Ligand SMILES: Cc1cc2nc3c(=O)[nH]c(=O)nc-3n(C[C@H](O)[C@H](O)[C@H](O)COP(=O)(O)OP(=O)(O)OC[C@H]3O[C@@H](n4cnc5c(N)ncnc54)[C@H](O)[C@@H]3O)c2cc1C
């Protein structure tokens with residue numbers, strides 16, 4: 065017999081989107097909230113000083129036990145399954161999507177419009193920025209619209225970025241400081257950034273990670289956080305389409321099932337595991353998986369691709385001052401009318417590429433001691449390097465798909481996810497045009513500095529992935545409505561990355577958080593909060 | 595009394611460390627070579643004695659590290675390498691690459707091989723010159739090292755992946771914040787907790803290098 069744990073709201077997954085939902089519900093309702101996380105806790109803030117040191121010295125994973133060995137899929141997906149999710153490791157770049165992202169069909173005749181507009185999501189962007197603690201600089205209003213200032217001033221430009229901004233100004237392209245989830249002032253009990261430049265693991269707590277939110281909610285007695293517990297399927301109430309329980313096992317006692325019962329279920333499992341759980345939960349009423357009456361679960365898996373390069377600049381810079389800050393422009397994400405569709409951001413970083421010490425000179429001769437230093441100085445004296453990268457949006461095909469992979473099972477015998485991403489034909493048709501346009505802008509920038517492109521590359525890694533449970537007004541083509549409520553189950557919400565329609569040309573997590581807060585508002589309304 | 599570049603560096607790094615907030619990594623001694631001397635590995639059995647023959651390693655250091663470091667600087671760089679090597683754990687779980695669902699591990703322990711290489715240098719030196727490696731001049735030492743070091747590529751990558759101990763020692767030093775500051779002649783102090791103030795200013799000269807890189 066199963067052990068039963070009851071609550072008003074059951075959240076599956078303890079990543080950043082879960083943190084948003086839990087925080088808002090805890091503040092605005094009296095609901096009891098249980099969060100189930102398959103992973104466990106990883107390095108505490110106090111331990112991160114040491115794990116950071118080991119990462120720097122030996123490349124070791126700074127987050128021990130941040131994944132589950134037998135719980136892994138095939139295709140582009142994060143390895144992390146841990147309290148805090150992937151946002152323990154994240155860099156914390158938190159741009160908003162552009163207004164155009166939500167209306168690309170209406171404006172440009174490609175892809176699909178979202179069921180919400182930028183204006184609909186804007187207040188939730190602001191709320192997410194306040195919860196996370198965003199430090200940012202207002203860009204030009206026509207390409208960086210916002211109704212309120214950032215909660216914190218931006219990270220200061222380093223000497224390098226300030227010189228680079230003079231250069232981009234001379235090229236006539238407005239750049240501003242990347243918004244970050246990093247404190248420039250003490251914020252919500254966390255430290256100010258110390259510019260130690262290892263943001264994958266932050267030893268000061270200046271970077272937001274979701275464990276801070278969970279710790280606070282636990283201290284307030286507002287949540288129960290059940291770790292090392294994997295939800296294997298969602299079960300229906302007999303005779304209805306409502307979800308009755310999340311059936312789970314504690315990984316330390318896999319033969320003793322646990323049943324989590326709740327009035328409302330929130331699936332916050334991230335871009336891969338959310339669709340996966342719905343597909344795993346197939347039953348006689350929903351033979352293709354829950355929320356999947358119209359066969360859309362696992363489809364339209366999406367993300368953005370990028371082009372990048374290095375620019376040789378005739379200026380004196382000092383790489384290492386602050387490699388984890390960058391300049392950003394969304395000018396080309398809000399391009400106005402277009403003859404042919406192409407939208408992208410551009411980011412710029414200091415870089416030491418081409419200017420690091422080496423063992424051989426340009427002729428292949430071995431260098432020793434002072435010769436290494438002299439060769440290195442020659443290359444740093446002759447100029448500097450900038451790293452440049454653009455995300456551009458790729459429209460997903462309906463068959464860009466997550467499926468259950470019977471050939472790859474976990475220790476419990478459950479099939480693991482397999483993701484086969486596929487771009488829509490429209491994106492393939494636009495690929496050369498996109499690359500040529502963006503590389504043309506890179507060249508323009510390089511020329512404006514009197515510099516040149518050192519190298520360039522294209523990538524089809526689906527970054528900031530999402531999809532699988534996309535939102536829409538029409539159940540025939542979507543899985544959830546604008547609030548993340550599944551069309552098929554009134555008490556089941558999917559939040560964040562899985563619900564996006566397309567992934568724009570900006571890092572996605574702030575949008576995932578804003579969408580989760582929209583869902584939390586709808587859930588809260590149902591609980592007498594808001 | 596004018597300070598030397600080395601004493602300036604030592605002091606500036608100490609100042610940076612003192613300004614750090616609680617929770618900021620100490621970043622080793624900054625002068626030592628590595629961005630960090632490594633921290634402690636959870637579950638590790640503790641620091642081991644270096645298995646690398648100390649005097650031969652120092653003699654290699656004289657041949658492959660910059661003479662401008664001086665004897666003290668080279669000693670600090672070699673000692674930092676030894677501490678780093680002591681803390682190295684073979685087959686450790688590595689940081690996950692972005693969006694890769696597999697777990698990756700570091701390679702096997704390179705230290706027995708490195709120790710054997712140092713012993714081999716001594717043997718060859720005795721056979722050829724009838725003296726210890728540290729007793730022949732630097733040019734002759736480089737001649738002996740040229741064969742094995744010549745098998746390495748162009749880059750100085752992660753020291754733990756270096757096939758030869760001389761390359762590991764060079765990689766460990768030249769990838770360090772100290773080496774970067776020496777190269778630029780400026781106190782950049784990369785990856786050290788430096789605070790946000792001061793990010794905008796051009797890094798100050800390493801004492802003794804005003805007017806350009808030394
Ligand atoms: C190195 C790195 C750098 C990044 N940098 C940035 C950046 O700068 N900017 C940006 O926008 N994004 C960045 N990202 C991406 C960002 O981290 C993710 O978009 C975000 O964390 C996703 O949050 P989530 O809540 O949707 O899902 P996740 O973080 O994946 O959390 C979901 C959690 O649910 C749990 N779970 C899933 N299924 C179950 C189940 N069946 N039972 C129990 N628990 C379950 C998982 O274990 C996991 O912990 C980065 C990611 C990485 C790895």
Ligand code: SF4
Nearest residue numbers: 257258260261263266
């Ligand atoms: S640079 Fe700032 S945010 Fe990044 S790791 Fe250091 S203290 Fe944390």
